[in-house]
């Protein structure tokens with residue numbers, strides 16, 4: 001093909017009109033709200049940056065004159081840093097996570113926060129008291145409820161003495177006056193919805209608010225922002241950027257697109273800059289089960305290679321099987337880097353599988369089944385585990401490595417034993433320092449009889465006041481052995497712990513040795529990655545491992561998704577009515593992971609019914625026959 005002809009057939013400018021559509025919304029005199037649908041690899045970040053540059057170019061003098069800023073909310077601190085860097089740290093833009101943004105707006109409203117907390121704590125205490133009245137005395141549940149009532153009552157009675165509430169975005173601030181992650185989000189959503197003053201502050205200070213990854217932004221916040229936008233149309237531009245197919249957290253808003261007002265602009269990006277043609281065809285097919293958004297691969301993209309390995313569940317040595325898959329892919333793609341584990345991204349679709357392979361299965365099993373814990377467990381912010389990953393683990397590692405400098409630093413920075421207030425009030429500061437050192441070093445004694453459980457570590461930390469405890473752990477801080485229980489097993493079974501407390505109790509029985517691999521997993525430095533960890537990332541070679549028997553799938557179900565098992569009647573009706581269910585969750589996960597691949601993609605599914613899967617995949621037209629392999633051949637079959 002001649003170069004001119006090639007240029008004429010090029011589609012790389014397909015989405016250029018999007019910039020115009022968005023920029024038309026970003027006018028300070030006539031701001032308009034918009035939802036930018038930006039599918040996988042469509043270059044969301046560049047669009048966001050260009051939109052921000054445009055706002056600046058068109059509105060900067062007026063923004064400055066009015067002392068206003070442009071707010072950008074992104075999902076992670078890493079994404080904030082990247083956007084700030086690309087905006088050259090321009091102070092016109094306020095880039096933050098939703099938690100920091102919420103706190104920026106609500107902090108200082110100490111009286112309102114106090115009133116809100118007062119009401120909430122009173123309600124919570126009343127609810128627990130009602131449960132206690134119905135429960136059985138002496139049971140674990142009763143002891144936990146009493147401890148909760150005591151701890152909440154203490155917080156309630158201390159509220160009037162708090163002049164100024166605090167919040168630490170890292171979630172480590174557990175002082176009396178500190179608010180936790182969830183409280184900050186709920187306060188913000190409730191103030192935005194109910195207080196006209198809060199709405200005015202937001203709109204006057206930030207006439208433009210762009211929310212990246214809007215599909216995963218907490219649904220109460222999304223609803224509250226929609227309320228503000230509705231009340232301030234013509235003064236405030238709300239820009240949601242996202243892709244409903246990539247919603248992976250439970251607290252994101254389902255079907256956000258469908259609820260947007262009719263006067264919003266709804267530009268759609270159609271080009272996928274990342275994936276090869278073959279992968280774009282696959283993800284379009286997967287998505288076609290849900291909506292009509294289809295992407296195009298760039299005309300200058302490579303073809304790329306996809307293979308689906310459908311292997312029997314009972315396979316003994318999965319790890320060596322997966323090595324053979326990589327060897328096969330290396331030969332097939334003529335890309336020797338497939339042989340190098342470090343150069344392939346191995347994704348498990350389900351955290352459970354990674355938890356099992358990496359050795360933090362007890363922790364994961366205990367906590368992941370609780371809906372309200374799941375997001376925090378996976379992004380590492382759950383206070384129950386954060387005490388262990390952020391405070392105890394670094395201290396234990398420093399002590400085990402005999403690193404006196406690191407030990408001293410951790411205690412100084414994180415322990416209430418050396419808080420500024422404690423030191424100020426201490427009659428003998430040197431004694432205080434010595435006691436803190438003894439308390440820290442004493443922790444290692446727990447390892448003398450083998451690795452302790454998380455509960456044993458918690459009991460020591462609480463007894464020595466080594467770190468502040470999050471609210472949820474306080475009732476568990478006194479180590480209770482089963483022999484101490486004063487109740488009969490009949491009482492226990494009639495008055496069980498509630499779901500969250502039972503989960504915490506199970507978690508505390510896990511060995512502390514599970515904390516290090518869990519900490520590695522949530523920091524994304526582990527060999528195994530998952531969809532949450534790879535959000536927004538891309539890799540040349542991607543291998544996805546899927547296995548229901550390892551995943552234990554209370555959230556996901558590959559066998560059903562791939563056609564090896566029938567859907568239940570309720571799943572069928574949920575599917576047909578568009579309600580979320582394990583198949584739709586699995587589909588979104590699968591879409592996110594497949595769309596990370598820049599060159600080639602190997603999908604490895606362990607199933608009880610390989611033939612049925614093959615038939616279903618051919619019927620769905622997701623794969624061609626030669627792309628589905630029921631065993632790993634020694635060498636690729638010549639095309």
Ligand SMILES: Nc1ncnc2c1ncn2[C@@H]1O[C@H](COP(=O)(O)OP(=O)(O)OP(=O)(O)O)[C@@H](O)[C@H]1O
Pocket residue numbers: 038039040041042043044045046243246273274535536537538595
């Ligand atoms: N206009 C463009 N021209 C060429 N390459 C682009 C363009 N926009 C983005 N890219 C490249 O395409 C890839 C995907 O972009 P980006 O990561 O911003 O996509 P995304 O929309 O965030 O995708 P996802 O939602 O799947 O994470 C990146 O490698 C990026 O450098």
